[in-house]
Amino acid sequence: MLKGLGKTLAVLMLTLTLGVMVTYASGKMQVKIGERVDLFAETQNPSATLKWIVKKGTEILSTQTTRNFTFMFPAQGEYTVNLTATAGKTVENTTVSVLAGDLYANVPSEGGEGTVGPVGNGTPLRITLETLPQETPEKTVHLLGDSGKVGFNLEKSTGEILEYRIDRNIFLDSDGNGVSDDDIDNANDNSYLNGQTWQADYKSGESPNIVAEATLVDKSGRKAKEQVQIVFDPLDTTGDPIAVLDVSPVPDPQDSMVHLYNDPHKVTFYARKSKGKILEYRIDKDILTDSDGNGNKADDIDNLNDPSFKTGDVWETEYPKSEFPASNQIIAQLTVVGEGGKGSRVQKGLMFGSKPIPPGASLADQGGVRLSSDKDFVVKGDPITFTVLGLALAPDQYTFAWDFNGDGKAEQETEGVNTIQNIYDAAGVYTVKVNITDKQGNTAEKDLEIVVKDTIVTKADFSFTVDGNTVQFKDLSTVSINLSDKNLSYQWSFGDTDPAGYESQRSQIGLSDPVYTYSKSGTYIVTLMVTDSDKVTDSKSAEVEIAQDLAQPGVTTPAEATPAQPAQTAPVSGGSLVLKILKVILYLILIIVALLILAIGGILAVLKAKHPSLTFEELVDELKNKILSLIGAHDFEGPSPEALPRMPTSSPRPHAPEPSSSDASEASAPQVTEPAWAKKKDIIEGEVEPSTGPGSDEKKDDNSTKPRPVNEQGPTPDWLKNVK
Numbered sequence: 152m153l154k155g156l157g158k159t160l161a162v163l164m165l166t167l168t169l170g171v172m173v174t175y176a177s178g179k180m181q182v183k184i185g186e187r188v189d190l191f192a193e194t195q196n197p198s199a200t201l202k203w204i205v206k207k208g209t210e211i212l213s214t215q216t217t218r219n220f221t222f223m224f225p226a227q228g229e230y231t232v233n234l235t236a237t238a239g240k241t242v243e244n245t246t247v248s249v250l251a252g253d254l255y256a257n258v259p260s261e262g263g264e265g266t267v268g269p270v271g272n273g274t275p276l277r278i279t280l281e282t283l284p285q286e287t288p289e290k291t292v293h294l295l296g297d298s299g300k301v302g303f304n305l306e307k308s309t310g311e312i313l314e315y316r317i318d319r320n321i322f323l324d325s326d327g328n329g330v331s332d333d334d335i336d337n338a339n340d341n342s343y344l345n346g347q348t349w350q351a352d353y354k355s356g357e358s359p360n361i362v363a364e365a366t367l368v369d370k371s372g373r374k375a376k377e378q379v380q381i382v383f384d385p386l387d388t389t390g391d392p393i394a395v396l397d398v399s400p401v402p403d404p405q406d407s408m409v410h411l412y413n414d415p416h417k418v419t420f421y422a423r424k425s426k427g428k429i430l431e432y433r434i435d436k437d438i439l440t441d442s443d444g445n446g447n448k449a450d451d452i453d454n455l456n457d458p459s460f461k462t463g464d465v466w467e468t469e470y471p472k473s474e475f476p477a478s479n480q481i482i483a484q485l486t487v488v489g490e491g492g493k494g495s496r497v498q499k500g501l502m503f504g505s506k507p508i509p510p511g512a513s514l515a516d517q518g519g520v521r522l523s524s525d526k527d528f529v530v531k532g533d534p535i536t537f538t539v540l541g542l543a544l545a546p547d548q549y550t551f552a553w554d555f556n557g558d559g560k561a562e563q564e565t566e567g568v569n570t571i572q573n574i575y576d577a578a579g580v581y582t583v584k585v586n587i588t589d590k591q592g593n594t595a596e597k598d599l600e601i602v603v604k605d606t607i608v609t610k611a612d613f614s615f616t617v618d619g620n621t622v623q624f625k626d627l628s629t630v631s632i633n634l635s636d637k638n639l640s641y642q643w644s645f646g647d648t649d650p651a652g653y654e655s656q657r658s659q660i661g662l663s664d665p666v667y668t669y670s671k672s673g674t675y676i677v678t679l680m681v682t683d684s685d686k687v688t689d690s691k692s693a694e695v696e697i698a699q700d701l702a703q704p705g706v707t708t709p710a711e712a713t714p715a716q717p718a719q720t721a722p723v724s725g726g727s728l729v730l731k732i733l734k735v736i737l738y739l740i741l742i743i744v745a746l747l748i749l750a751i752g753g754i755l756a757v758l759k760a761k762h763p764s765l766t767f768e769e770l771v772d773e774l775k776n777k778i779l780s781l782i783g784a785h786d787f788e789g790p791s792p793e794a795l796p797r798m799p800t801s802s803p804r805p806h807a808p809e810p811s812s813s814d815a816s817e818a819s820a821p822q823v824t825e826p827a828w829a830k831k832k833d834i835i836e837g838e839v840e841p842s843t844g845p846g847s848d849e850k851k852d853d854n855s856t857k858p859r860p861v862n863e864q865g866p867t868p869d870w871l872k873n874v875k
Contacts, residue, residue, distance in 0.1 A: 182224055182251055190220040190247075192234060199238045206231050224251035250378075276310035276375035280365045283348070283399040283421045283465055290379050292363075295386040295423050297355040300465040302419045303337075304399045305346035305365055310375075314368040315343055319351040321378070322358045348399055348419045350465055355383040392427035392489040394497040396420060402499065409501040414472035418483075418501065420454075423463035425487045425495070432463040433486040437475070438498070463487075472503050505544050521597055522585050528602040528685065531575050539569040539585055539597065550588045557582030557598070575603040578633075604633045609683040611691040620670065620701045626663040628681045628689075636684035639663075646675035646695075670701045 182188055192201055203215040205222055207230050213222055224230055230249040235242065283302035286292050292301055305315045317337040324331040335343070342349035353361060361381040368374050399419045402409050409418065422432040434454040441448045452460070459466035475481050481501040488494045520541040529535040539551060547567035554561050555573045565571060575581065584598045612627040630637045643660050645667050647653050652670045659665035669675065675697065680690040751774070758770050765773070 182249060187221060187223045188232075188249070190232065190234075192218050192220075192236070196238050199236050202235045202237075204233045204235075206233070224249060226251065276312070276367050276369055276373060277308060278305070278365065278367050278375040278377050279307035279309075280305055280377045280379070281307065281399055281401050282379060283397055283419050284424065285397050285399075285401065286379050290377075292379050292381050293384045294353060294381060295384055297383060298353060299383075299423065300350050300352055301363070301381060302348045302350050302399050302421070302465050302467070303342075303363065303365060304348045304419075305342075305367070306400060308346060308367055308375075310367065311369045311371075312346070312367050313370050314366075315346040316366040316368065317342070317349055317351070318364045318366070319353075320358060320381075321362050321364050322360055345413075347413070347417050348467065350419070350467065353381055386423070387426045388428045390427045391493050392429050392487040392495045393425060394422070394485050394487045394495040395424040395426070396422055396483075396485040396497050396499055397424065398483070398499050398501075407500065409499060411470055411472075411475075411501055411503045412505060415469040416472070416503075417467060417469055419465050419467045420459075420483065420485070421463070421465050422459065422485050422487065425463060425485070427487070427493075427495075428489050429463065429487045430461075430490065431488040432460060433488065434459070434466060435484045435486075436468050436470070437481050438484050439480075439482060440474075470501065470503075475501075475503060520587070520595060522583065522599040524583075524599060524601060528604055529575060530604050530608055531578050534572050534574050535601065536570060536572045537583060537585070537599070539587060542569065542587075544589070548590055552586040552588075554584040554586075555581065557584055559584075561586065578603050578605045604631065607632050609634075609639070609681060609687050609689055611679050611681045611689040613679050613691065613693070615677070615693070615695060617695065617697070620697055620699070621666060621668045622677075622695055622697075624665050624667070624677070624679075626679070628679070630683055631685070631687065634684055638684060640682045642680040642682075643667075644678040644680075645669075646677055668701070669695075669697045672697050672699045 190203070201216060201218060203213075203217075203220045204211060205213040207228055212230075215221075220232070220234075222232070228251055230251060231246055232249060233244060233246045235244050237243075280286075281304040282292050283304070284292055284294065294301065303317050305317075308315070315337070316335045318334045319325065319336045321331065321334075323334075325334045325336055336351065337343050337349040340349050341347065351363070362378050363381060364376060364378045366374055366376045397420070398409050399421075400409055400411075411418070418436075420434055422434065425432065432454070433452045435451045436442065436453045438448060438451075440451075442451045442453055453468065454460050454466045457466050458464060470481065482498050483501060484496055484498045486494060486496040520539065520543075523538050523540055525536040525538075537553070539546075539549075542549065546569040549569065550564065550566045551569060551571070552561040553563045553565070553571055553573075555575075556562075563571060579602075581601050581603060582598055583601055584596060586594060586596050588594045608631045610629050612629070613624055614627060615622050615624045624643070626641070628639060630639060641661055641663055643662070643665055645653070645656075645659075647667070647669060649670050652668070656667055659667055673696075675695045676692055677695050678690055678692040680688055682688045754774055755767075755770050758773055759765070762770075762773075
């Protein structure tokens, strides 16, 4: 059990692997000067060896080997108590930080009031912590009710400050790493770098004692600290409403104005100290501005959608300098509304101006003053601009002496001008220094290291070859000889206005040697931009000429090459010529076929006009015979179909049976009139018989030695009548 003269502290039980149970304050504990502290370790291993060491910085003040540890801290400061437990080859350690003194607050020293701790040589750190709700002279912040927010502001602190750290409760391990004295709860907020207001939520009973700690850290690693204790008081909800408004930054006691200088500047309001039974806490950030745009400046409620509208808790807003010029006054107003329409209001004035300088602080104490440049490095022969930033007053209140090579001699001096330009004629690393002097004779020196590189720098270059509509690009870029990383990143712009073609070839944009195909003829401006590992960029552009559209084959014309390459001519595509010939042949064949179809159709139409009784098949046969006869394929051996008598189409010729006695009874039946030649008996396949039908006077074909088939729908030709 850890004791500090009856004071209850947060306790953590740690079981070591060697069986020793050590009880100690978690991370940090606070004691008064001369106060006795009792610590002890509970162990289940009687053979374990325990050793306690008390140190202030690197100085060892006490060592003890008993299970119980007792010590009185003699002076203001920060101490460490380390316990080592050893059992055989197993060794375990644990440490607790002890802050001795009255909340470790604003310790007077040679640096003047407000300087925390001995800071040695150099600019002292002066910490100025403002809280909302405002802390009391006893360094206590009172929250009303069981929970609430506290705003911490360190903007008015001075010195060469690199970090503004806030630990919301030194008795809790908020980052879960097992050590509570290294928490930086605002590490992910801008306040960590600029000291502006940061808010923390608190609940009653989260730990037996709640102490917040603010720490400044300068570039030399020196620190300044201040602590405040968080306590909870009952909320007064009796009586008529009375408005009370706290603001951070805290108003200047000389003019009661809140002075703003950042752009934009964060301001926090706290209305929960208002008394009475209050239903609404209405805040208008500026009664002279119509923030809701309804034409009425008097009815703005800027915190309407924030919980503070009902609770009066911390509410944060911003004031952009461009909207509130320094010549205009800003008036913020709190209106509290209770039951029955009762209410109360209070106002606070704000204005933009220069950053206030704490009384007694010299120019060197202004931690925001720094020297900057417009480039991370510069190439010899190129200009670079240096600027002094963070001045509390206007530049015309200072004189600047500039040393560009760090040899201690000022090459140039400017009065009232905090920016200057210089050109280096040799490569190297230079320490630039500026000595600043204000009207009161206070001085400060700021420095900056700058790298000057040789003139051989990264240059973009490329060549290309055109083949039809496709262009092959080749990277010829060079990389600065000063770089160890010679890799380049590429960004191509092909000048193509065809969205479809561009989207389908997006993968080529970042390649060193891309291939790009254009769908349309024309002249395209192609640009290559390269970036090296130092983020130096360079670009080059060239015109690429495409002779024809992608859908029209042909011969391309020479493309304009880069100065380093001769003009390139695209070769004639052999495949395109063959395709052209095949297309011409196909067109000729189609024309011939069309003419033949028209000719055949015309002949058939003429035949049909001459012989309307012929069917389409008969017309085709007639046309075939005429064609064969014209080309001499064979001699025409019979009469044309039109020379043959035809049966009426409505009464086809019946088959003629041989006479029979059995048919006598049918002789009297009506008979179809037939030509004489049709009255003969049927010709049996393979036989022939003379006929007296039409055409009997036709000359016989002497070359015919075999019978020919007879057309069943026509008479026997004359040339068959005498065939034996």
